[in-house]
Amino acid sequence: MKLGLLLSLTLPLVFYAQDQTPVSAKNDYPNTFSSGSANVQKFDNSARRFNDWAVSVGGGAAIMLHSDLRSIYDGKINEGWNAYVSLDKQISHTFGLSLQYQMGKSNQQGQLPGAEGVKAGVANAWTKYQQISLLGDVNFSNLLRRVDNNSPYRWALHGYLGMGFQGYETLLLDNDVSQYAPRTFPIAVDQKLGVASFFVQTGVGLKYNLSKLVDVELRSMYIMSGDEEFDGGGDLRETGHPRINYNLINDSYSDNLLTVNLGLSFKLGKHPSHLAWHDPLQEAYYKTKFLEETPSDIVVCEKGDQDNDGVCDDWDRQVDTPAGARVDGAGVALDMDLDGVIDLYDKCVTVPGPVENNGCPAGTVFK
Template identity: 65%
Template sequence: MKLSLLLLAALPIASYAQDSIAVTSNDMYPNTFSSGSANVQSFNNKARRFNDWSVSIGGGAAFMVHSDLVSITDEKFNWGYNSYVSLDKQINHVVGISLIYQRGETKQKGQLEGAEGIAAGVAEARTKYNQIALMGDVNFSNILRRVDNHSPYRWAMHGYAGMGFMSFNTSLHDNKDYSWSTNPRRIPLFINQKLGLNSVYYQFGLGVKYNVSSLIDVEARTMYIISGDDEFDGGGYAGSGDYDPNSKIPKYNMIDKRRSDNVWTVNLGLSFKLGKHTTHLAWHDPLQEAYYRANVLENKSTELIVCEKGDKDNDGVCDDWDRQPDTPAGARVDGAGIALDVDLDGVIDLYDKCVTVPGPVENQGCPTNK
């Protein structure tokens, strides 16, 4: 454990450590972390380890909610549809951004109160919309994933939020004022909102992704779209006079006091990951990689295998590098396994009677008296 903490503490130092070799080409640039310069590698496509682009498509159901006319009435669903396509860019392992286009249709109903509502019956409306937006993506799983979780990284939860512009067309008809009639002349209520600066909308939601392969992800995604427009459900225009209680026009846009008609979508989609690498950046957690590398180093065997060939003469020097593998028993040896001969007279100290004075072998290493 201590080794792991030491290695992790050293990671920032290693990351910022640079040598002091001068820059000699356009491929190198000054080291901004020191007063000198360094040979460092520029970050380009060649240096990338992960894919970071993808294209996503999907579709599902759409419901008008928290509005004057709603898609869910008396526990019954009036099903609409939603579809999307997006170009996705992963900025780092946690954050991404998407340019998304959505198209869909909702079906909703509502009824006025009192006698007016009884006469008009249940009004039915449709909204067809087109939306384009920039949307941020936060990978919660890369933030919350435990560092000791070594299971395959297949599932991830994502959070989305963004804003954009939309256009829509609505139609509403009932049994009275907004019905097809020639006598008196009546037509359903139609509203056409063109794409423009006054058609801003917001959206946020959650998604769960499954990493099928290095090329494809499958995702279940739910989004809540805030239109910011009380005309979005088709219940009527949203001018100041349209909220006058004394006006004779039907007040479908006053059934709910909120001035924003919103949509809830549930989608199933696919993401196609682009690039030549085997891993996408969204499926990589650098902190987990750091802990994994530290754990590998900590658990790596540091035992050295010595004396594979043994020590035949038992002089304490392995035969692997013993230059005198048959040293006599009891003789002192140097680091190479050679018996010591302090006075260099050719008689090893084990047999030398005069260890510090040279002498012939015939006299057991002692000088002769002449």
């Protein structure tokens, strides 16, 4: 069943990954949404203004929370430990991916019902595990923050969702069967890393931007193993022997683990800011506000307009145009028939004529 779930998640990604726009030359930059009409420029490392890689390490407590054998038993918390290291790539200011390795150990207790439980007493179990997973990281603060950037922010809320494979070893000891054969089936489990150990995890984290190189994060993850034997109860649900039916203590089919970690993220690169703290919209808002508050230093018609023709003397080619004359964009009086008499004085605007006859052909009689 877990293999089918894994295939259903990954196959759509494989098909959609083939949706690309071909290019005809090495200098072309495909852009499906612009049909080639947008001004698309090359974006490489030299064009970036921020870092987008990081390495994260951390560790903390591990608690088997939802299972047959649990870390919280009889009002007491028997916590374990865990540690992780990851390589993080920020895809955009709101989304990133992490390749993570995690290991740890949890401690559990539980008791069988009825007479078998009285005879066996409270069983103690532990689970040692190793995990390799791919995590998606959503920066909710950058996703929801839509205000001006006058005040730098240092806190960010992150959400995580991922999947991976794990290998684990478990052991359960009680006062009944274990005293005769403490490491025999089904009280001990050795699950190898592989497809059969597919798991899903989700969680939240609160990050603090300590400096341009380091972030501090408090992170909590909920790991859903999908395995009945992850808590140390054995690799069978119904063994046929009530003395070892630890997987029937409750109706859970998936043993789930909670981790609470304190970690550090080391931001890689030479740029002063990281993409996780660099919202392009915030930058646009800041520049807009800056321009709005900057007084205008542009002076129009510094030399004035002596002839009042509407064309500044800075670029007026005829600064003494007669009053009332129509002018072109360069401030020159119009002469439609090009006879040397401007239209203001030309009695025949569309027919050329000598200056002596007011721009009209010879022989023209005026009333």
